[in-house]
Amino acid sequence: MKQSVKFHLNGRSASVDVDDEAMPLLYALRDDFGLRGPRFGCGLGQCGACTVHLDGRAVRSCQTPVKLVAGRQVTTLEGLGTAEKPHPIQEAFVVEQAAQCGYCINGMIMQAADLLQRHPRPSDAQIKAALAGNLCRCGTHLRILRAVKRAAGEIA
Amino acid sequence: MSINVMTRRAALQAGGMMVVAFSLGGSAKANAAALAAKPESLDEVDSFLAIDGKGAVTLYSGKVDLGTGVRTALAQIVAEELDVPFQAIAVVQGDTALTPDQGITYGSLSIQVGGMQIRQACATARKALLEQAAQRLSVPVTQLSITSGIVQSQSGTQVSYADLVGGKAFSLKVDKTAPTKPPSAYTVVGKPIPRVDIPAKVTGEFTYAQDFRLPGMLYGRPVRPAAIGATLLGVDESSIQHIPGIVKVVREGNFLGVVAETEWAAIRAARALKTRWSAWDGLPNERDLWSYVRSTKVAKDDVTSNVGNVPSALAAAHRTFKATYDFPIHTHGSIGPSAAVAAFENGTLTVWTAAQSTHALRHQLAAMLGMDASSVRCIYVAGSGCYGRNGHEDAAADAALLARAVGRPVRVQWMRWDEHGWDPKGPPTLVDLEAGVDARGNVVAWHGEFFIPMGAGAPVWLLPAQLAGKPAKIDLEPGNIIPDSALPYDFPNMYTVCHRLATTPLRPSWIRTPGRMQNTFANESFLDEIVAAVDADPLEFRLAHLKDPRGTELLHRVAKLARWETHEKGSRGKGKILRGRGLSYVHYELVRTYVAAVADVTVNRTTGKVRVERVAIAHDCGQIINPDGLRNQIEGNVVQMTSRTLLEEVKFSRSRVTSLDWASYPILRFPDVPEVTIDLIDRPTEPPWGAGEPTGAVIPGAISNAIFDATGVRLRSVPFTPKKMKAALASA
Numbered sequence: 001m002k003q004s005v006k007f008h009l010n011g012r013s014a015s016v017d018v019d020d021e022a023m024p025l026l027y028a029l030r031d032d033f034g035l036r037g038p039r040f041g042c043g044l045g046q047c048g049a050c051t052v053h054l055d056g057r058a059v060r061s062c063q064t065p066v067k068l069v070a071g072r073q074v075t076t077l078e079g080l081g082t083a084e085k086p087h088p089i090q091e092a093f094v095v096e097q098a099a100q101c102g103y104c105i106n107g108m109i110m111q112a113a114d115l116l117q118r119h120p121r122p123s124d125a126q127i128k129a130a131l132a133g134n135l136c137r138c139g140t141h142l143r144i145l146r147a148v149k150r151a152a153g154e155i156a
Numbered sequence: 157m158s159i160n161v162m163t164r165r166a167a168l169q170a171g172g173m174m175v176v177a178f179s180l181g182g183s184a185k186a187n188a189a190a191l192a193a194k195p196e197s198l199d200e201v202d203s204f205l206a207i208d209g210k211g212a213v214t215l216y217s218g219k220v221d222l223g224t225g226v227r228t229a230l231a232q233i234v235a236e237e238l239d240v241p242f243q244a245i246a247v248v249q250g251d252t253a254l255t256p257d258q259g260i261t262y263g264s265l266s267i268q269v270g271g272m273q274i275r276q277a278c279a280t281a282r283k284a285l286l287e288q289a290a291q292r293l294s295v296p297v298t299q300l301s302i303t304s305g306i307v308q309s310q311s312g313t314q315v316s317y318a319d320l321v322g323g324k325a326f327s328l329k330v331d332k333t334a335p336t337k338p339p340s341a342y343t344v345v346g347k348p349i350p351r352v353d354i355p356a357k358v359t360g361e362f363t364y365a366q367d368f369r370l371p372g373m374l375y376g377r378p379v380r381p382a383a384i385g386a387t388l389l390g391v392d393e394s395s396i397q398h399i400p401g402i403v404k405v406v407r408e409g410n411f412l413g414v415v416a417e418t419e420w421a422a423i424r425a426a427r428a429l430k431t432r433w434s435a436w437d438g439l440p441n442e443r444d445l446w447s448y449v450r451s452t453k454v455a456k457d458d459v460t461s462n463v464g465n466v467p468s469a470l471a472a473a474h475r476t477f478k479a480t481y482d483f484p485i486h487t488h489g490s491i492g493p494s495a496a497v498a499a500f501e502n503g504t505l506t507v508w509t510a511a512q513s514t515h516a517l518r519h520q521l522a523a524m525l526g527m528d529a530s531s532v533r534c535i536y537v538a539g540s541g542c543y544g545r546n547g548h549e550d551a552a553a554d555a556a557l558l559a560r561a562v563g564r565p566v567r568v569q570w571m572r573w574d575e576h577g578w579d580p581k582g583p584p585t586l587v588d589l590e591a592g593v594d595a596r597g598n599v600v601a602w603h604g605e606f607f608i609p610m611g612a613g614a615p616v617w618l619l620p621a622q623l624a625g626k627p628a629k630i631d632l633e634p635g636n637i638i639p640d641s642a643l644p645y646d647f648p649n650m651y652t653v654c655h656r657l658a659t660t661p662l663r664p665s666w667i668r669t670p671g672r673m674q675n676t677f678a679n680e681s682f683l684d685e686i687v688a689a690v691d692a693d694p695l696e697f698r699l700a701h702l703k704d705p706r707g708t709e710l711l712h713r714v715a716k717l718a719r720w721e722t723h724e725k726g727s728r729g730k731g732k733i734l735r736g737r738g739l740s741y742v743h744y745e746l747v748r749t750y751v752a753a754v755a756d757v758t759v760n761r762t763t764g765k766v767r768v769e770r771v772a773i774a775h776d777c778g779q780i781i782n783p784d785g786l787r788n789q790i791e792g793n794v795v796q797m798t799s800r801t802l803l804e805e806v807k808f809s810r811s812r813v814t815s816l817d818w819a820s821y822p823i824l825r826f827p828d829v830p831e832v833t834i835d836l837i838d839r840p841t842e843p844p845w846g847a848g849e850p851t852g853a854v855i856p857g858a859i860s861n862a863i864f865d866a867t868g869v870r871l872r873s874v875p876f877t878p879k880k881m882k883a884a885l886a887s888a
Contacts, residue, residue, distance in 0.1 A: 019400045023420045031375075031419050036367045037360030041491050042572040043423075046818040049491055077360040086359060093358040097350060097784055100792055101223025101541030102357030103366075103492040109358060128826040135818060137491050138223055138541045139795025141829040143788065 007069045009033065010079030021067035026050045028066050029076060037077025037106045041135070048107035048134030052076050058114035077106045080113065089113050092151035093144070100138030107134045112148045121152055196256045201284075201326040203256040204277040205234070211305045211318035213238065213245045218258030218515065219270035220250040221353070223541040224848050225785035226266040228351045232781055233271050236344040237278035237337055239302035240317070250514040250536025257515035262544065262613065262666060263636065264846020267781055268748070271844065279334040281326055288320050339779065339840035346840060348784035353538070365510040365539035365548065366495040366569055373497060373565035374403055375419040376558040377426035378620070379412040380578055383436035383811035384662075388412060395430035405429065406561040411624035413554060415562050423571070437810035439661050446482055449586045452657040455610040461642035464649030469601035473592025476601075477686055481589065481678035481872045483856070485806040486582040487815075488667055489823055492540025493575040494547030498555035499565035504531045509552040510539025516615040517549050521556055524621040524628060543796070544635070545616050545665035547579040553620035573816040580616050580665035581806055583609045583634050585674035589682040597690030599701065601649040606641045606675060609634050609664055610656035616665045632659075635666025639745035640675045640853060645683075645701040662806070662813065669852035672744060673797065677874065680740040680857030685870060693722040694739040694861065706776055707743055710750045710837065714739075714774035717835045718754035726865035734759045738861025740854040749850040750776040750837075753794075755830075755858035759866045764882030768798045768830040768859055773851060775834060778842035787834055790851045794832045797855035799824035803875050 002017040005028075016028045024043070029035045029052065038061050041049030045063040052061045053075040081087035086094065089109050099105050108131060115122055115130040122130070127148050136144065149155050194216075195203045206214045215234050221227035227247050235242040248254050250261075258270045282302070289307035290297045292315050299310045305317040316322075339345070356362035381388065388410045396402055401417035402425055414429060416422040440448035470476060496509035505527065511517045514534035522529040539548060551568050559566040570578075586607040594600045611632035621628035638654045687697045695715050702708050714720070718737070726736025736759070741752045756770040771794045780786055803822050807815035815821040856874055864870050869884045 020420060020424070027418070027420045030367075034369075035360065036363065039364075039366060039492060040569060041493075042818060044572060044817055046572075047491055077358075081359060083355040083359050083361055086355070090358045094350070094355050097354060097788060099351075099354050099357050100225070100788060101491075101539070102354065102362065103223075103364065103490075103540035105358055106360065125827075128829075131826045133825075135491060135823060135825070137489050137543065137796065137823065139792035139799075139829075140788070141795055141826055142791050142832060145826070 005066050005070050007071060008073045010075055016066065018066055022065045024062050025052070025064040025066045025069055025074070026061040029061060035076050035078055039103060039106055041103070046135070047104070048111060049104050051107040051110040051134070053110060053114065056117065058111050077109060080109065087113070089116070089147070089151040092147040096143050096147040096150060098140055098143035098147040100140050104134060104136045108136070108144050112151065116148070116152055121154065194254060198256050198258070198273060199330050201277045201281050201328040201330055204274050205281055205326065207317050207321050209318055209322040211240070211244065211316055211322060213240050215245055215247045215274065216255040217247055217249050217270065217274065218256045219266040220261045220512070220536045221538055222261060222512065223538070224266070224789055225351050225782065227353060228349060229267060229781040229785055230271055230274055231352070232344050232347070232349055233275050234278055236342055237275050238282055238305070240305040242344055242349060244305065250511070252514050252518045252534045260513040260516060260613065262512055264749070264848040264850060266848070267844050268846045271781070275336055276332060276334065277330050279336045280328055280331040283331065283334045284326060284328055285317060285320055289315050292320070342840065345781055346838065347782070349782060351785065363537065364492065365508065365537040366492045368497050368508045368537050369567065370497055370499055370565045373499070373567050374415050374417060374562060375422040376413050376415045376555060376566040376568045377422045377571065378554045378568065378574065379414065379426050379429055379431065380574060381410055381623070382431070382433040385436040385438050386410070386433035388431065389434055390432040392430035396425040396428050399424050399428065404562050406558050408557060409623060409625035411557060411620050413558050415558050415566055439808055439810050441810065442808055445484070445584055445661070446586055448661070449584050449607050449657065452607070452659055454655045455658040456656050458638050458654040458656060459652070460638055460654060461650050461652045466601050466603050466649045466651040469649035470590065470592045470603065473600055474595045476590065476592045477682070477689065478590045479682055479685060479872060481587040481681060483585040483674040483677060483874045485584050485662060486667055486800060486804050487576055487806055487821060488543045488546040488579055489821070490540045490542055490546050490575060493570035493572060494551040494579065495539065495567070495569040496548060496552035496555040497565060497567045498552065498559040500559055500563070504533065505556060506533045506535065507552045507556060508535045508537045510537060510542065510548045511552060512542065512545060513615065517552060520549065520615055520618050520621070521553060524553060524618055524626045525556060525560065544582070544667040544670065545580060547575055549616070550578070550619040553618040557620055557624060576816045576821055577813045578619060580663040582667035582670065583660040583664040587675070587678035589678060591682065591686055593686060593690055597692055599647045599686060602643060602647050602651070604641060604652035604679065606638070606652070606654040607657060608637050608654055608671065609660040610658060611664070612636055613666060616663070619663070632664055634660070634664040635670035637671025640672040640679070640742060642746060643679060644704070644707060644741070644743040644746055645698070646703045647701065662808070668796065669849040672742065672849065672853040673856065676740070676742045676853040677856035677860065680854070681860040681870070681872065684738065684857070684861040684864060688864065695720055696722055698739070698741055704743065706750055707741070710752050710774045710776050711741060713835050713837060714752040714754055714772055717774060717833060718772035720754060726862070728866070728868050732761050734761060734866040736862045736864065736866025738858045738863070738865055740857035740861060742850060742853040744846070744850040744853065748845040749847060751850045751854050753854040753858040755855070755862045757859060757862040757866055759863060759881060761885060764878035764885065766802055766859070766863060766876050766881055767828060768802070770831045770833070771855070771858065773832065773834045774837065775847070775851065776837040776839065777845040777847045777850070778839050779844040780836060780838045781844055783836055783838070786836060786847050789847050790834055791832045793849070793851035794855060795824060795829055797852040798830060798859065801856040801859050801874055801876060803877070805875050
């Protein structure tokens, strides 16, 4: 028996029919809406690759049952900006060339955007602490750190 | 079903090989042949290059971008050598129907080998274009210049590449003597051109292998054995009947998988499916790993250096040293688990995945499926970084077996436990070292024995083929792991031998910096033991034993960068935080890239935690194609290898891998990432060497040496966990 879950996705109303309301939001975003920003990394809430914003706060979409987002605002990387019209954080990642394979970058940007909303001028330690739950295997950390500081206006 | 991919014919049209009424060389017969098929051999210009009617250039590259930025770097080489705008170049990578087979993308060879093949193809094309333009404009070649794909005479007449060859074949053999551009004239190579892939990667517009979809496709998940060598005794399909959307449970021998209409259904089914497997406990006891390795049958010995007479020099030495080093089993640790899509159509199989060699995969899949290789096409789609041969090839085989069973395209993405549990592993490395010094503290003898699996870098067998009992070549292929077992130093008596073991506990493959990382760790750490024992300075000692001027210049550069103070010792006091620094050097495989590192560490005496605070790197890989891309690779190597050195070790029971997530196999996190400073030595007139791996080789030794400098305690067993550090401090 399919259930319909209605929510707001990147500023537009969205609806998805699911036969298991415990299905993580991640699969609705990727498979039903065809989004590519949030990515499957571990399915365990350990790596951060699937991070999206739920009512403006960063959450792990692989650990968020889809029924939990009913009526709420979900924002993905696509909702921040596009290659033509990037969000300042996305722009900062390009300027700093802060990606290698780039698979983790969705989570880095979404987590950093959450941080910058609460702390517009974070210290290095605050950025590192905020991103401590986001894993990067290519070792792009130093560039990501610079990109977040650039987005915060701490380096120009 | 209709699969929207570029066909060979469409590619030829798009790439400019459609109408071959005229060509720059070769006969009408050759032109007709060029119509039939785009060449793939390494000696044809058309294998690498096409210029269309508008002057747009397509590079067909067998080397693929694994996240390292080579797509951008290779395009820079083309733009430079052809004198076309960088933006005019499109890159097709790793498509068995379109690109030449340039070998597996590994070993830091994409620029050094692949890029130079491409450069020479471009130089050949450029020479031919100039000659053709000379005819067309009736002026000698010497009076022509090229700007942005337009050939111009001194009098101002001009003809474009598009006019000369647009939409046509070159029909030329790559001319190894065609002159390449002098580096002094470079305007694109050597510049930090931003990577072409990054804007799409930060906006979600990039299509990873993990994103690739086909219309009408189904979702598959493998269900792996409960133990590595277990036999499947039974499957209870009723156990997943309650899950909507199940299409099929596919079983072939010990290969088992589920296919469903939705991804979530496939995931649920793979977890819920009740299975019975036979018991199997063929792995060694984890605690006895090193005695197991030491007692494993030796298949052959590879002597990697033999200078002078080590036994007599050791016997005559003033003082001798002996130590054993080990480096455990590691996983690649890709953040995105391996993924592939397979589709059968009219008896042909097409597979999209992030394999390091689609050409090799094509033959492996064909063998597994009993198909002709010409009926299999593999197309590279960039994935999450792989750092060696991880699981994409196996996921491709999973997808192919499942797609064939259900008659529809199937997408497979491994779960985290599949990736951690079943990707092939970097094998365990055990090293015995012995050395002797004379009365003045000079090394007079060096003896190294490396216990490492046999095999080299041929394609790693496909796990699904093995499980399904299909044809698969079950040979150990850990990569070329013997280099840098021999030393870069000029000692009078040296003997190093690699005992190539007939077996190793888990399916091996190459992980980034294979062998060189482990071997350099042992050699550079042991050297540091000797340096400390004879109260020499690590920098001066290396310089005294190094005759290679590029090596000595590199060491001077890293010393300057790190403000190395000779004979300055780290803190060995009773304080809680001890500080030290260590030096390490590698001449990669003794024939190419040079790297030196100085690592600064702190050791918390109470907790045993080692923190790498800073790493200074001097790097000489000859001609630099893209300095920012190079820095990105070096930084990444430092961070990944710091992680490997401090934290990583695959855990296993007698039956299977047990470190199946990021909690049981932790990697370095933001708060523990070191600062990195880099001195790039650019040598534009030298050949460009690889840079994807070499920096990794110096990191474990630099950290080990820094820990000794800080504590007076030598750690010889990676990873340097707090537990090991505390135990070593307590027993010191």
